[in-house]
Every structure is written in C-alpha cells, then in structure tokens.
Amino acid sequence: MAKSDSSTDAARPWQSYHTVYTNAKAGMDGVDKEKVQRVVYKMSKGSKYFENEERKEAFIRQKIENMRAQCAKLTAPDLSHYQMVAEKRILELEATRDLSRVWVHVDMDAFYAAVETLSNPLLEGKPMAVGSVSMISTANYEARKFGVRAAMPGFIARKLCPELIFVPTDFKKYTYYSDLTTKVFRKYDPNFMAASLDEAYLDVTEVCTEKGTSGEEVAKEIRNCVFEETGLTCSAGIAPNRLLAKVCSDINKPNGQFVLPNNRMAVMTFISSLPIRKIGGIGKVTEHILRDALGINTSEEIVQKGSYICALFSHSTSDFFLSVGLGLGRTDTPEVRLRKSISSERTFSATGDETLLYRKLEEIAEMLSTDMQKEGLCGRTLTLKLKTAAFEVRTRAVTLQRNICASADILKHASKLLKAELPISLRLIGLRVSQLNEDGGGIPSDPTQTTITNFIISRNTSSPRKDMEEQISFGPDVSDHDFMNDEKSDFSIGCHETNHTHRDPMDCNDSSELHDDNHTVGNSACEVEKFHKSSSDVSANKVESNIRNRVNNESNHLEGEAVSSSSNQRQQFYWVNDYKCSICGIEMPPDFVEERREHSDFHLAEKLHEEESRTCFGTLTLRQRTDLAELREILHSTEGPPQTTPTLNTSPLSFSFPSPSLSAITTSATEARGALTPPAKPVAVESENLAVLLESRGLSPNLGERVAAETSFWSPQSTARAEPDAIDTMGMRALVYEKRD
C-alpha cells in the first residue's frame, strides 16, 4: 500500500488526503476508516484549507523526490563510507543505553471527555466531544466509534456523527482533576514530570527497589490510586526510558497498561516491529519522508538503512532516528524547565481591512502583555505571526536592544512589522516574545530607574531617533529576506502577493506613532500607572532570568537538588500587585524606588544568611556574593513563582489533545507481546559484545559515552527530538514547579 499511488489516486482521491486525525487511535477498532476518510475528504475538498494542504503536500513530495535523487547519486564508496559512519554512531549510541531505570508513563483516558462525563452523568454512553464546532479537543469513546477524533473540526465530526454532543472546554475542571492526579504521582515520584494536564512521567526505580516490587505492580497501584482519587481511568506504560514508556502507555489504552522489561532483547524486539509513527517526535511529515524517500516503515528498518539516514540527515537528526531504531530514550529527570517564549494568537474571519487588522493586533498585544506581566516576563525578540486567508503562515521578527513587556511597546514594534506586509488579507494574527529576561547589556547600576526613564522617554517624547536605533536590525532584514529559494519556488506563490522588497522605515514609524497617539488619548492617567507597573516588571524579569540561570548553573555543578530550589521557591521576593512585599507583607508604592531597594536588600541579607546555614556550598554563595549588584538585581526581580497558580484558572486556554498519535495497535500490541517471547534477530549489537566491538574498531570501550556526552543529541537543545513532549502550557508549568516543593 506504500505505492500504487497514481492508480488509486484517480479512482479514490480521498486516500491521498492525509490529516493528523485520520490515523488510527485507541478506541477506533470497528471504525470504517474508508468511509471516514471519504467524508473528511468531501467536507474539506475545495476549501482554502484543503488547497493549502495540497500545496504543502506537493512541497513535501518535491522534497522527497530530491532525497531520492540524492540517494541515487550515492556511489558505492559513498555508501560504504556512510555505512561506517552509521555503524560508529550506532555503537556510540548503544554505549549510552541505560537499563537501570523504571519509567512509568501515565496517560488519562480521554481526559477532558471523562471529566465532563463525571460532572454530567447524562453524557454517559452518548457520543460526545469536548471543544467547539470549529475544533474538537477530545472525543469520548462512543464518539470515536464514528471516527470523531481530537484535532478534527467540529463540523466534520457532526457529519460523521449527527447526534454528537458538543461540550465546551472548561479548564478549571480539568486543572482540578489534574491536581488530584498530581497528588498521587508525587507519592511515587516527588520529581515526576508533568507532560500536560493529563500525562505524566514517573521514575519509579526507587519505589520498586524499596518495596521490592515490579514496575508493573507499581503502575497498577498508581492507576488504582488515580481512580480512587478521581473516578477517572488511565493507562500506563512501563519501560526503561521515557520514550518507550510513552509508546507503551498507548498500547492497552483505555484503562490498561503494558510492560516492557528492562532487557535489551525485549526492547529491540518491541521497537523493531513498531511503526515509526508511534514514536514521539515522528509526525505525519517525517513518517511520509522516511517511508517514501527511504522505504522505512518500522524502527528496525531505520537501523538497517542507517547509511542512508546518515547520508541524508544532519548529525542530530540522524542520531535521533538511530536512537529510535535502538529503542533508546532519556532516563534522567531533567532540572526545572524554563519557558523560552510567550505568545498569543487569534483566528478571526479573514479580512484585508487595515483598520480591523490593526485593531486585532492591538488586542493581541494587549493579551500578550497581560500574560507577560502575570508571569513577570519580558523579552527582546518580538515575532509577528500571520496566517493569510489562503492559510499560508508567515512570521516576521525584530530583536530589540532592550526588553519589552508593555503592550504599548509591543504594539509599536508589531505595527511596524505588520505595516510592512500590507496589503494583505489575514485570518490570524499572533505575537510572540522570546529571548526572555536576557541582559540586554549596558544596563547601568540601577536598572529599575533607567528602565523607567526609558519608558517615559520612549512614550512621552516618542523620539524618532530612538525608534531608528531600535530598528537597526530591521533594515537589513527587509532587504535580506526573499522567497526566491529555488527549492521552494513552487510553494511560494502566495508569498508574492505582497511586495516586500521596498519599505520605508520612516513611514512605519509615522504610522506607529499615530497609532500610539490614538491609543494614549483619553486615559493618560491610566497609562502612566501602567508605565510604573510594566517598568518595574522589566527589571523584575531581568533579574528572574539571572536567578534562573544561576539555578541552572548551580544544579549542574552540584549533585542533588538545586541549591535554591527549596528556599527560593518558597520565599521568593517580589511586589505583590506591585506594592506589597511577598515575604513580609509590607506595603510600598512603586515610586518609592530607594526605599524598595533598601527593603529588598534587607531580605537579601536574610536570604544569604539562610542559604549559608542551610547548605555547605560555600564556594557558590561566595561567588554569588562577589557581585552584590547582581545579587540585588536577582532579589529585586525574583518573580512570584508559580504560586501565581491562581491565575492558572483564568489563564488563556491552551488546547490539549490527548495523545494525537493513533493506535489501532491492539493487534500490533499482541504481536509485540508475542514477539517478546522468542529471541528475535539481533538488530544491532549485543550489548555484552559491545566493548569488544568498539575495540575491534579501534575505539575505546567508553568512547561512546564520551562522545554522546558531547553530541547534541543528548544536549538540552535537542530535547524536542529526543523527548518531544517538553511542552510548557501554563497548566503544565504549574504542575512542574509544584512538584519541586
């Protein structure tokens, strides 16, 4: 079924229309997939969305063609070279295998839908979907029988299942139940990793040894506990690493579990027959590419075609693929995850009306700024995201010299970016701020003061000179960027609907000034108040970044918990509502700059003292102390940590689709289980022979370890590939931080 495209396409065109939600998934056994596919196709055909999907598809096909051509060009010497490269990489990766941990991945069954049913028993047994007519978050199992799935537009779902009941999302409820599960998880692993409201990874190694039980038993216990606590069922996967545990939890869903023993042969057998699409990080496109360009369908084939993998993909990507083929995954518990960007975006009915578009932009800027201030964040890079009426996505970014967080500042720069794209018809506008809390450099002794001054100058005088300064990086960018890249030429038609080869920065400035003025008129008092608030937030954020960096650095150098994790998180200093000390409660208005500094210094001294007596890491505190100014910054800025959890409930919704990957796997699950018994053909190397093999190739037996330590695959930056579920929704962040108490 891999081939014969051309023949079937003409007769059954729907077969070539692939969406994320037409894949198999738990609870879809008896579904007439052909019929579902046909309905989806018919509902989609002719729409702008559909046309865009076709364009994307065509682009991917082109890419695949190029790769095949590249493969064909490989000479015999090339191939033998890459074969060696692959073998070396495989050995090195193999050397990193760690079978000493027991990981459990817990995944709630149809979480949102289950919660809604719990609070409204009338829904029981009826096909129901949580979400809206435009988009479904999750569907219960009755609905799945009709082919209704997460990420499917509601109007298509209704076509598939006319009686489908729609229930709007209610994140307060989900958070409440999620917190209940958290309580259970923490008992088994105080450092468990919350992957989302309904998913968590637990390292139960210690529990197993202490209780002398198996991971299987522990998982059963956890699931029972979760059920008693919440009345909700969940599924679990037990495996030696997180990547495998995640795959396993999907196998006997719902309300089941699957154990993959800590045994290399079992792992290899399991992974070998596994369709690559089941693995986190391999999505629709990657699957397509690997299948059609290299003929790879299973993980086993990845290793078999290792030479082609290494020839075609970058180092980090091929490492990821190979490690998947070997059933490797992360076994460590990473330190606190830090947000790297914050964004806000909205879809609306497409319009080319500039006034309307600017109004939308204004709203987004406002929302984003609000979120940033809630979190005490600010950043230097602003990215405008646009989706055209034709569903094409564009982004335009500027990196400023200073951090911003006030909505007026965001809007000012965003307006310039948008202006440069006009005229254009849009259906979505989004804004993102990244490079959070970084020291912009050149911030003098008193950052708070300077920043306030800058804010006032920037707003009140609106000096064009300053605007030009900040736009330095904007100029070159304009002339630089183009869509003439030959590879993409066929896909860039829409991009030419505007001509961005020439822009007048001054024109942008003028317009944004105008805009600013309009915005300010009428409530200047209110605006002034805002300045204070946001400016103090600016310094706050900067500081927070420092402290966060420190926490990171420290935890790298020290074994065990980060020094500051307990003390900092419990007793962080910041101004509640911008006037009340979070530690002692004393009230002090924002403009009492000097008094505030004194006050924070007092707490700083207190804190240093506490840390010194609490820890034996003298060198560290000493080093910290060398720069009192910085420390003071830290203290000043230390943001109200995640206990801002209350904001969680009211926070912007973040849709969460329970395990979007499919699993008509009950069959493949039994296959896999059966396959575990007989010793399968060895895919790579036997671990016991590893040292011998390494040496036979002139590699020292521990080379693999050393290289792996340096290679990017194991480094934090490529976590997404190795561990793609490192997602930080607001809800998740609360969970993640909470666990560190």
Added chain:
DNA sequence: GCGGATCAC
C-alpha cells in the same frame, strides 16, 4: 538572528 516548517498536546 530570521523565517519556514514540524511536532506535541
């Protein structure tokens, strides 16, 4: 550093 793209939830 920017922009396109993929992925997860």
Added chain:
DNA sequence: CATGGTGATCCGC
C-alpha cells in the same frame, strides 16, 4: 458555511 492555540526545536540561510 467551514480547520485552534501555545511552546519548542531544527534547518538553511
């Protein structure tokens, strides 16, 4: 009639 929002990462410039 008509297809979401947030965050992360990677690649190729």
